[in-house]
Amino acid sequence: MSSSPGIKSQEHVDLMYISIETVIALVSVLGNVLVVLVVCVNPALRNTTFCFIVSLAVADIAVGVLVIPLAIIISLGINTQFYTCLFLSCLLLIITQSSILSLLAIAIDRYLRVKIPTRYSTIVTQGRAYVAVCLGWILSFLTGLVPMLGWNNYDAQGNLSSSREIICEFTAVIRMDYMVYFNFFGWVVVPLTAMIVLYGEIFRVIRQHLNRRAEATCDGDRYYRKELKLAKSLALVVFLFAVCWLPIHIINCITFYCPECYIPKFVTYVGIFMSHVNSALNPMVYAFRIKPFRVTLIQITHHCMLCRPSEPTLCPSSTPALTEKVDVNL
Template structure:
């Protein structure tokens, strides 16, 4: 098989990996663009929780637009300068880190909503939610760019000049102790542990409130039932994140703590594939688990994407009656 200059001939497993990654990228971009559009269309969804969900959707769109193409490019093993390759690798870390911080923000938001329901709207305003989203992305940039300020493999590669080129691979420029101790233990395990603790407390509080039916009003009972359904959906998003991301990090740990252990290339590709497919799964969770999201999504698809040119009236992006009806349902 012929190849472009500077690119190694592709193995069959590599080509399969590139094909699957391309399909995931398209699904991720399409699904998460629809998430953003649904929130824009339905005013009832423009609350603080969906503000964080939009932030997560933007991160997942970036996975499809930037992370996956960059991962494919890096997998091709092209030659470039060290810091160019390092910067491209850091972009992958920044965008993926923003996903878990958005999930953490969602968990904290839901915890406050059930823990202090009477003061929630006073404490968690839209302005503060926007600040929290901004801080999530700033923190993602700061943690993702740590290798750029010295925690990298430049010294291990010998005396490289600024003009020297290397074969650009993620593990060539990113140190594995950074990936294991800082990225995984510090910025994956810790946030996931906090989220699991928060959702466990959320379910405990909701169950306790629902068990007090004799003391609770109908409105209170309805409030906590809605919160329980939404909490289950968002907890499922966290569970899928853990299932999709832990394999690649576990393989990194094996590679770091057991250098003699061989991780097959196919297994590594499956791990990368699972971490990226997570971005395409989130819109499906919203669509199947959150009724008001699903109603607006169906309305959007029917009214705009599938509208026929023969219809005399233009497509409407929202229907007030439907929006009001959707607001009362999950």
Template sequence: MSSSPGIEPRAHVDLVYISIESAIALASVVGNVLVVLVVCVNRTLRNSTFSFIVSLAVADIAVGLLVIPLAIVLTLGLPTHFYTCLFFSCLVLVITQSSILSLLAIAIDRYLRVKIPTRYAVIVTQGRVYVAVCLCWILSFLSGLVPMMGWNNLDVHGNLSSSSEIVCTFTGVISMNYMVYFNFFGWVVVPLTVMIALYLEIFRVIQLRLNRRAEATCDGDRYYRKELKLAKSLALVVFLFAVCWLPIHIVNCISFFCPKCWTPQFATNVGIFMSHVNSALNPMVYAFRIKHFRLTLIQITQRCMLCKPSAAASCSTSTPALQDKGTVSL
């Protein structure tokens, strides 16, 4: 009887944790599936920027379908083999890393769009965009699977046999050296710094172009104002990315650089929640601020959810065509 008071609160915490994570997973999957569906339906959205946004959406769908369920398993501490637990942990790293690299690719794409508008269509071809998307995923797998190559906590557990089981936790198999120096400093801080620098340069170039009113044509002025609106949306995404991802990495740094410092489990759980919430926020920030996406989403909702026939057979005929394939209207 004396153990019951300790077991019930733990079961309650696990239930609350699983419920919150499940809600985040559902929102992430539904929102990002809509992003992919809208881009597939509306041909006017099939440009370089949306190719990277679809890549980001696929990564965020994987967060809802794989990362969050795996995070729940890792948090519950179920008994399993070391390399099975390590592989699950690496999958979490691969998928989250692909999301970061997709955000970086979007920033580079918009930078080129503003910096070299006359040569953009020649340099950023659809074939090169597909290569860039594949490169993002290849780099994600290479960086995320590094612990499988030996940079892990196997030595901490001593001599484990192939049949030995451990309590599967993320920090139990993933080295904090890897998480802090390689993953955080190398694959979060560096991309985030590059993204901030790119968007600052984008704002500087756009403002410079808009200030040259005497030299600018009406079309040019309208072009840069559209780019400015989109750049603000993308900068908001970078800000939310930093807000959502830095807490869990800060917790990791505190645990690594100050082993004697006590970090409550609540802080760790909040950091994990926020990193997962980022995948659910991306569709709202990227997609719902774009006019063509909203119009197509309304059509899909009316046709599929409200059982109303579509007014047109194709979204490309019901929504105004973009004057420039690379321009995204807001």
């Protein structure tokens, strides 16, 4: 029996989706493992800022190791019990939520560094940074597990027994009102708006200080110029975050507010892998634009891949700068 053209076309879309997701997962894991490795190798980078960056990298590693494989499995429509499928879907929400909160934590950290540069090191201590990271992950678990507490599609399945299997699909177990009102409006729009406001304030403060040339010292002028360069990278991060995450949530909104509207499966797949590709972009935007990080990465590459002996110390000239208020050389 020959397959119909429609089935073949759908199989081709599924195969292309799995292939793209696999590439994204590999790039995300490789890039973010390097982020963690560089911070572990270079003691000069073990400060509060990189504490948040490592947290983001861990979340993005989990996206590559867990979220993307689970998304592929769910897309295949395997047969599982309802709560097994629900738990797998909640894992996707937990890990992606932790990535968003890590991005917000970095934005807050950069804002405090510009707003109160002289008091930053006394207010944002290493211990407080660890507490903030832990709170972010706890909050991610709490918000991601909300569907397990009852906000799910169990009742919509009819007289479903606890042992009966269903075709595991994300929309079959997760309610769209949860995804739109709670997840999107509450935990995407709000953090995104906060990041836009924070980065806008960063630009305002930096411009304000740079315009006071008569009062500015050479060190202060150099400090804020470096911060301005970094702020431009942060603006790019906000733009990429919005571009990568908004499509899938817009699709969810269309599905929720317009149930009769038809959305091709290919369009849904594009929205899904765009949200995942943000995890692969984060190392390049956040980490590889920072000079001490880049130098350490090059030395690791020379030592491990080219079998060259490592230098006696990593980024020796950068260590003092990283412990003062001007701790990020670009």
